[in-house]
Amino acid sequence: MRRLSLVVVALLVSCSGTPSVSASATPAPSSASAPAAAKAIWPLRGTEAPSADATRRRPVVVRVPNDPSARPQSGLADADIVFEMLVEGGITRYAVVFHSRDAQTVGPIRSARLSDLHYLPMLRGILAHVGGSGPVLDRIHQAAGSGQFIDLDQFQHADAYERVTSRPAPQNVYTSTQRIRDAAKDGTKVDVPALEFDAQTQPGGQHVSGIQLRYTGAQAVSYRLENGAYARIQDNKPTADDAAKKDLVVDNVVIIKTDITEVKTIVEDELGSFSLDIRSTGTGPAVVLRDGLRYEGTWSREGTDMYRFKDASGKPLKLKPGLTWIHVVPLDFDTGT
Numbered sequence: 001m002r003r004l005s006l007v008v009v010a011l012l013v014s015c016s017g018t019p020s021v022s023a024s025a026t027p028a029p030s031s032a033s034a035p036a037a038a039k040a041i042w043p044l045r046g047t048e049a050p051s052a053d054a055t056r057r058r059p060v061v062v063r064v065p066n067d068p069s070a071r072p073q074s075g076l077a078d079a080d081i082v083f084e085m086l087v088e089g090g091i092t093r094y095a096v097v098f099h100s101r102d103a104q105t106v107g108p109i110r111s112a113r114l115s116d117l118h119y120l121p122m123l124r125g126i127l128a129h130v131g132g133s134g135p136v137l138d139r140i141h142q143a144a145g146s147g148q149f150i151d152l153d154q155f156q157h158a159d160a161y162e163r164v165t166s167r168p169a170p171q172n173v174y175t176s177t178q179r180i181r182d183a184a185k186d187g188t189k190v191d192v193p194a195l196e197f198d199a200q201t202q203p204g205g206q207h208v209s210g211i212q213l214r215y216t217g218a219q220a221v222s223y224r225l226e227n228g229a230y231a232r233i234q235d236n237k238p239t240a241d242d243a244a245k246k247d248l249v250v251d252n253v254v255i256i257k258t259d260i261t262e263v264k265t266i267v268e269d270e271l272g273s274f275s276l277d278i279r280s281t282g283t284g285p286a287v288v289l290r291d292g293l294r295y296e297g298t299w300s301r302e303g304t305d306m307y308r309f310k311d312a313s314g315k316p317l318k319l320k321p322g323l324t325w326i327h328v329v330p331l332d333f334d335t336g337t
Helices: 001-015 116-123 133-144 179-186
Strands: 060-067 081-086 093-097 126-129 150-153 212-213 221-226 230-236 252-256 261-265 275-277 282-290 295-299 308-311 324-330
Touching: 060 116, 060 179, 081 275, 116 133, 126 133, 126 179, 133 150, 133 261, 150 179, 212 282, 261 295, 261 324
Parallel strands: 060 126, 081 324, 126 150, 252 324
Antiparallel strands: 060 093, 081 093, 212 221, 221 230, 252 282, 261 275, 282 295, 295 308
8 A cells, every 4th residue: 555655646746847947948049140230331431330320420521622732632541532523724623522530631622613512412411611603602502401411611610610821822721520520510310322342353354553644734643553552643743641641542543424514604713714514413434443453334323322333244343442532524534445
């Protein structure tokens, strides 16, 4: 009878509600199996950003002259993009775009042009300039007033700029990107449209050591391949960043060919030079240099989107992460072969 009682007790214990840990526990999910978060990339430079939120600040776009008396300029080495465009008299002027980096000294700074009405809405940027012709300023004020970008004219925001004594007027107005941001008083987050980047080159490029761009006189430019990037030479001198005290190194050279026409209702200077209108949408021929390779292709752009480049076969033509120098020239401009 005692043996029967022991058997009953044993059966009751084995059928109780206490489960076996080894048989019923579910393994905790491994953190190693979670997908890695995508890296944040600066949209105008193609390099890694500290966060996606950082990439949503507005770019600062500064109008910097390029006539010989303005050289050497300051701040170019910290730019993500430099647009070089013709203005009156055959000279060029820069729209220097700062997004991933800030510059302690930028200048000299000169007046706005009609082209700003094309590129500032695309960049969702802050425009830093010193005045402009009456008709151009009217259009800029109207576009900025509608929220397309922020206008920070030195005539209305003198505290954001300074006139240095080391250079004669009018090539003596300077600022910093932080002063421009502070004066804009704008914390709006924007989605800056990105250029397309790839650290790897693609097939179809022609090996070249550089390129010559035959602007008029002292405006002529050449690029020379050095250690996988390009030294920029103008008027037989290296293009230098005066503030950084070093010669400029460019990762991509892009040439956009498009229609450039005189607007005879807008006079830009005391010599009677007419304003130039630059077609920035649609499509046209393009040349891209990167990593010692030259690609012939096309550019395209719609609305306020960013430029897209394709090679001769129609495949996307991507840029090397780094500083991109974009020349916007007439359709008949000689870019060699």
